[in-house]
Amino acid sequence: MTKLSEIIGQAAALTVLKSALPPGKPVNSYLFVGPEGVGKRTAALAFANALFCQSSINNDACEANDACGICVPCVKMKGGSFPDFKFIKPTIHKNKTKEEINIEDIRELIASLAYKPYEAERKIVILDGVDQMNTQAANAFLKTLEEPPGDTILILIAANLNTQLPTIISRCQIIRFRPVPFGEMTRFLMEQRGMDENQARLASALSKGSPGMADMFKDDEKVRAEAIGMLESSLSASVGALYNIAHTLDKKANRKRADRLLPALQELIRDMLVVKLAGKYDNLINKDIAVDIEKAARNYSVRELFKSYDLADEMISARKWNINPLLVMSLLLMEMREK
Numbered sequence: 001m002t003k004l005s006e007i008i009g010q011a012a013a014l015t016v017l018k019s020a021l022p023p024g025k026p027v028n029s030y031l032f033v034g035p036e037g038v039g040k041r042t043a044a045l046a047f048a049n050a051l052f053c054q055s056s057i058n059n060d061a062c063e064a065n066d067a068c069g070i071c072v073p074c075v076k077m078k079g080g081s082f083p084d085f086k087f088i089k090p091t092i093h094k095n096k097t098k099e100e101i102n103i104e105d106i107r108e109l110i111a112s113l114a115y116k117p118y119e120a121e122r123k124i125v126i127l128d129g130v131d132q133m134n135t136q137a138a139n140a141f142l143k144t145l146e147e148p149p150g151d152t153i154l155i156l157i158a159a160n161l162n163t164q165l166p167t168i169i170s171r172c173q174i175i176r177f178r179p180v181p182f183g184e185m186t187r188f189l190m191e192q193r194g195m196d197e198n199q200a201r202l203a204s205a206l207s208k209g210s211p212g213m214a215d216m217f218k219d220d221e222k223v224r225a226e227a228i229g230m231l232e233s234s235l236s237a238s239v240g241a242l243y244n245i246a247h248t249l250d251k252k253a254n255r256k257r258a259d260r261l262l263p264a265l266q267e268l269i270r271d272m273l274v275v276k277l278a279g280k281y282d283n284l285i286n287k288d289i290a291v292d293i294e295k296a297a298r299n300y301s302v303r304e305l306f307k308s309y310d311l312a313d314e315m316i317s318a319r320k321w322n323i324n325p326l327l328v329m330s331l332l333l334m335e336m337r338e339k
């Protein structure tokens with residue numbers, strides 16, 4: 001589990017959170033607010049872990065500003081089995097189409113808080129996505145928020161302070177999270193993720209201040225190699241083989257991969273067009289593999305490439321609408337080999 005001291009780019013938030021650790025005293029309700037992907041969830045988990053950690057009790061020479069990672073609560077938090085910790089997030093409930101926190105979730109939470117803590121001094125609850133809590137649930141939740149039973153600490157997480165929340169906001173200490181600054185992200189990627197400077201600067205720029213997103217660029221080259229492989233096989237492979245590729249991507253674990261492969265494919269097709277039309281490498285996105293791109297481009301006509309580029313565009317939109325990647329990839333690969 002990530003520790004508070006490992007969180008980057010949130011100095012202001014961390015100062016407040018660390019001051020709440022022993023010998024400080026936490027308040028009962030926090031609201032972590034900030035854009036998606038900048039580290040609110042990671043920080044909430046690290047904060048809860050640090051509050052449960054017994055290092056400051058067992059050993060006052062130990063730095064009390066973070067979780068130790070080795071005491072019983074730390075080990076159980078890492079394993080997801082600490083009985084006094086609860087994590088609630090929006091889910092798709094029966095007969096519903098969008099994720100939300102509903103009244104049943106809140107009732108269940110209230111019921112669980114009626115019991116005394118098992119191992120810790122108090123319980124800690126993280127409510128992720130409170131901006132997706134419906135009105136009924138929010139109303140039921142207010143009383144708990146006003147008087148959390150048994151000193152419970154509630155950590156609410158929201159991307160937006162929307163209209164539903166004023167009553168909730170007024171009862172919480174607000175902790176703001178911001179996109180991680182470019183320089184700090186670049187340094188982090190070089191020092192902690194082993195990227196070279198160019199890679200790190202590029203990933204940092206594309207990540208829009210989200211460490212999670214920046215991490216995804218780590219294996220970007222693998223994705224690109226796979227995309228080139230697909231462009232090659234789309235010419236020579238049988239329809240059955242193409243179907244198999246698409247089928248693999250449809251497996252749940254691979255859906256994310258499909259979502260990254262499509263833009264990578266489109267980028268390569270774009271570069272192939274540039275090579276064909278301009279005959280120069282200057283403006284290629286994937287300049288470092290210009291030779292491979294030129295080789296691949298020889299197999300396609302300009303018209304085919306334009307068609308494929310537009311098709312990839314449509315596919316990317318289709319994925320945004322959650323249309324089955326199997327269908328999407330099959331169509332793209334098969335269209336590309338049509339002569």
Ligand SMILES: [Zn+2]
Pocket residue numbers: 052053054055067068069070071072073074
């Ligand atoms: Zn510990």
